[in-house]
Amino acid sequence: MAWLRRNVVVILGLLVLGYILLPNIVVMVFSFNKPTGRYNYEWNHFSLDAWLDPCGSPGMCEALGLSIWVAVVASLVSTVIGTMAAFALGRYRFRGRASTNLLVFLPMATPEVVMGSSLLTLFVAMGMQSGQTTILIAHILFTLSFVVTTVKARVASLDPALEQAAADLYATPSQAFWKVTFPLVAPGIGAGALLAFALSFDDYIVTNFNAGATTVTFPMYVWGAAQRGTPVQINVIGTVMFLGAVGIVGIAQAIGARKRKAD
Amino acid sequence: MAFAVPSRGARRTAKARRGFATPLILLAPALLWLIVFFIVPTISLASQSLQTGDIDNGYVLTWHFQNYADALSRYWSQFARSFGYAAIATIGTLILGYPLAWFIAHRSGRFKTMLLVLVVAPFFTNFLIRTLAWLIILTDSGPVTAFFRATGLTNLLQAVGLTDNNSLLFSHFAVISGLIYNFLPFMVLPLYSSIERLDLRLVDAAGDLYANGWNKFWKVIWPLSLPGVVSGTLLTFIPASGDYINSKLLGNTQTVMIGQVIDSQFLRVLNYPLAAALSFILMISIIVLVGAYVRAAGTEELV
CATH class of the missing domain: 1.10.3720.10 (MetI-like)
Structure with missing residues (x-):
């Protein structure tokens, strides 16, 4: 009980962080989907199609x-x-x-x-x-x-x-x-x-x-897709951007840490 | 902390640069841009809102104030809904953002930078794609809806009128959750920078003086974090009240926000004067609301 009291802010913080990250995880998972219809909203089965053909969606x-x-x-x-x-x-x-x-x-x-x-x-x-x-x-x-x-x-x-x-x-x-x-x-x-x-x-x-x-910019393309049918490729782009950003910052952090150590 | 004191003194004694030519040259391009593409369009919007005519035959400025009466009488409910949603979403982001900001600032140790990166990282995935992901998360056949049904939370949401059938999507609830999700980082970052600077010894001192948990928070922590609260609420409320992505993608015909009306009047109905009047009312309302709020909060320093 005392442990819970002490760590309640940590638990709440992690839950909120999960809320912030959940949609990105869903986007990532559904980039490996092979949807049955025009919309990529329901899980069908695993496929690498969109990753192998990222520009396959016209425009x-x-x-x-x-x-x-x-x-x-x-x-x-x-x-x-x-x-x-x-x-x-x-x-x-x-x-x-x-x-x-x-x-x-x-x-x-x-x-x-x-x-x-x-x-x-x-x-x-x-x-x-x-x-x-x-x-x-x-x-x-x-x-x-x-x-x-x-x-x-x-x-x-x-x-x-x-x-x-x-x-x-x-x-x-x-x-x-x-x-x-x-x-x-x-x-x-x-x-x-x-x-x-x-x-x-x-x-x-x-x-x-x-x-x-x-x-047509990319956000406008996504908006149009939401009305007509969402290609899996937009999830691929979303995933690459997310992982790319986290990766670049991670590398920058690592280099900074090594530099500090060297100094 | 001790090292900050002499440098601050040095800053105060250093001569502030005066003169007019250098700053004017440095400012000229930005000022020009802001005047030509912000001030002039605002005037153009105000003028458009008082014009009559149609898109084919052109518009004439006739000081037609009736446009404002029309805008308000036809769309007051969308205005009210937008500000209501924005207010609830702002309070929601504050309640969710506070523990997260505190956790990152004081309890995350060497993971601090990584956690801050994770708060910002979702921005790199287009927000429309992320909002569409909520369609998957809140779908009727999904685990979230199943959980809400099993715990009776769907009944609760229905009782308070946030949903109108036994599901979660396409409701007030879905739109407000979407707004909270989309603007949460705008709340967490300013809260974090205020909370991080907060000296924890003050909280201990309050404890030594027999303050209980609630008093420690309400009398010490909350007032010291107020600058972050004020800028976080502004950064959330202002864009949320003009947003219509969430209400369009996650809502139904009962959740239409004012931005959606402005968009369709400008780009589909092509009733420019009415659309301009709506836009202008939104801008003025926000300035009045924000002005009153900032005065009440007692912070003038925003920028």
Whole structure:
């Protein structure tokens, strides 16, 4: 009884973690299914068909390619301009700083359906054709605030004494920035870029408003599949992404641990 | 902790940089993007909501406030349902997220990073695929439904009106569970960062002063974790109230949320002024609700 009292938070925590991970496990298991109908919702029997032919579902790999391309471009642009803004907001005091912070915060506080629809009214009013350009504009917009917020936190936590020390040691301002400040902020920039990539890659609602009829991203493809019949291949992609992410972080952790040990 | 003190002092004595040219140049691209693609579209949305006309002949701004009256009178129940679902889902994520955040912060030892990764990792599988997995988990013939039936929980859910027959799928219950599932990590991460910074010696001190378990939590732990609670609830409530993926995939015609109405009015019915009015009402309601909440919680520092 005392043991139970002491460990109740551990047991509850593990149960909640199980709730978070359960759908991923189901997705993984059903990637080995051979469904009888068009929908992959009921277990029939084990098969490697989808794994051996990941692009076998027409249009899916094109959609996946488009999503990766959009996510790369959008996260690059928003990381560069977001990092610049984060330095301005994190290191300088100027008039209008508070309102700029608010302007950066607002898109994060706007539901996707409002952001998507307001962009749509703008594009319609401007007579702009929906397609890759409008998707990119929208994705840069909603990832930008997350990059600024992530990087700004890192910039604000920097000790200015370090840059002063570099100056005392006769570093030019640009040397001090690139040799001292930038490497210290880099993890924040990396986190921001990763977040931007993930948000862009996963977005359905905003994209759906601004993609037009013929430009299909991966989330839009999955949405369409949910209405027409779900190919097993989407489970394969879902599983690869999940295991890939866990694997990359695991390897990074292992390398970090070994480095620490070596130091 | 001791090392943090001198560096904080150093930060305070260091001259804050002043001037206008450098920050303006650094800010220019981001500001431009936010103004052109966020402020201008919001104005464009507001203007669209007051226009009359149709998609073929174009729209004219006629200050037609009737659009708002129509939007509210026809869809007030979807608005109410969206905020109701979002509120229940937010409380649900808080109740589930708190023990998990505490466990990761103070009881996980060397598995801490791994557990944090596992909380975030589901994001890398597209959320639509994961939401579809709930169709499999909650299906009538599955073990979860069997368990709920055996323990009489289905009767309980029916009694409180969350389901309307002896199954779990396509009900209020399924939609709310889907929302809780989808937004749980947004609650756990801010809670974790607040709870992790919490000095456990304070809890011990409360115990030394004869506080019981409840008082330790309510008088010491809860107030100290409040910043995490506030940002977690905002990060959950705002997107949940605009979401319609869960209600579309896991619900029925009785679970339609406002986002679903906005989507279909914009993209299928093509009634842009009504859709814009709906969108604008959603945005204003959220700003008012969040403003009142933040004021009540007494935290101004959000970003």
